[in-house]
Amino acid sequence: GENVEQHPSTLSVQEGDSAVIKCTYSDSASNYFPWYKQELGKGPQLIIDIRSNVGEKKDQRIAVTLNKTAKHFSLHITETQPEDSAVYFCAASSGSARQLTFGSGTQLTVLP
Amino acid sequence: DSGVTQTPKHLITATGQRVTLRCSPRSGDLSVYWYQQSLDQGLQFLIHYYNGEERAKGNILERFSAQQFPDLHSELNLSSLELGDSALYFCASSAHHRDQGGYTFGSGTRLTVV
Numbered sequence: 001g002e003n004v005e006q007h008p009s010t011l012s013v014q015e016g017d018s019a020v021i022k023c024t025y026s027d028s029a030s031n032y033f034p035w036y037k038q039e040l041g042k043g044p045q046l047i048i049d050i051r052s053n054v055g056e057k058k059d060q061r062i063a064v065t066l067n068k069t070a071k072h073f074s075l076h077i078t079e080t081q082p083e084d085s086a087v088y089f090c091a092a093s094s095g096s097a098r099q100l101t102f103g104s105g106t107q108l109t110v111l112p
Numbered sequence: 113d114s115g116v117t118q119t120p121k122h123l124i125t126a127t128g129q130r131v132t133l134r135c136s137p138r139s140g141d142l143s144v145y146w147y148q149q150s151l152d153q154g155l156q157f158l159i160h161y162y163n164g165e166e167r168a169k170g171n172i173l174e175r176f177s178a179q180q181f182p183d184l185h186s187e188l189n190l191s192s193l194e195l196g197d198s199a200l201y202f203c204a205s206s207a208h209h210r211d212q213g214g215y216t217f218g219s220g221t222r223l224t225v226v
Contacts, residue, residue, distance in 0.1 A: 043204075
């Protein structure tokens with residue numbers, strides 16, 4: 001089955017700096033890669049996703065890049081703000097396996 | 113409010129007991145997924161139902177079972193509970209079972225087994 005590895009497990013940045021979280025996946029059939037943000041006491045919330053026919057997608061301060069050859073994808077957050085502090089999860093799924101396989105999560109702390 | 117409702121929010125029970133967790137999906141969503149989140153295991157897929165039928169099973173223990181009812185709400189039953197079953201249990205829903213798209217998660221049920 002699919003295996004998703006996520007790094008780093010914790011990340012601290014100064015407010016205004018950029019943050020990058022990286023994930024690798026094992027199943028070359030995977031074609032959908034969402035990112036979720038989980039705040040304390042809440043369920044994960046979808047923040048951005050990318051499909052395998054696209055190399056990059058941007059939504060305001062967040063962007064995701066996908067390298068299918070290397071089987072890795074990354075989340076980029078620019079101009080970080082304290083409210084970006086949360087746990088971020090990457091995930092992957094293939095067309096035949098609708099369920100998402102999640103990475104282990106990254107605790108992002110934005111220091112004011 | 114995500115539109116996915118999970119009850120109860122918190123549950124404390126003793127080892128050996130049985131509990132039922134409930135999930136109402138977002139209006140119009142036919143798929144329900146259950147995930148277990150523990151500190152050292154991340155988000156682990158348990159089971160997927162689509163329009164009342166089981167579609168996929170993940171790392172779900174035999175002591176656990178689930179079903180999805182005609183009104184599309186789902187229940188996760190956990191029996192013979194052990195201390196290690198303490199975790200957050202999330203339900204998520206999506207519109208279709210094959211279209212690729214993001215899930216909408218509920219706020220979870222925190223289960224504590226003592």
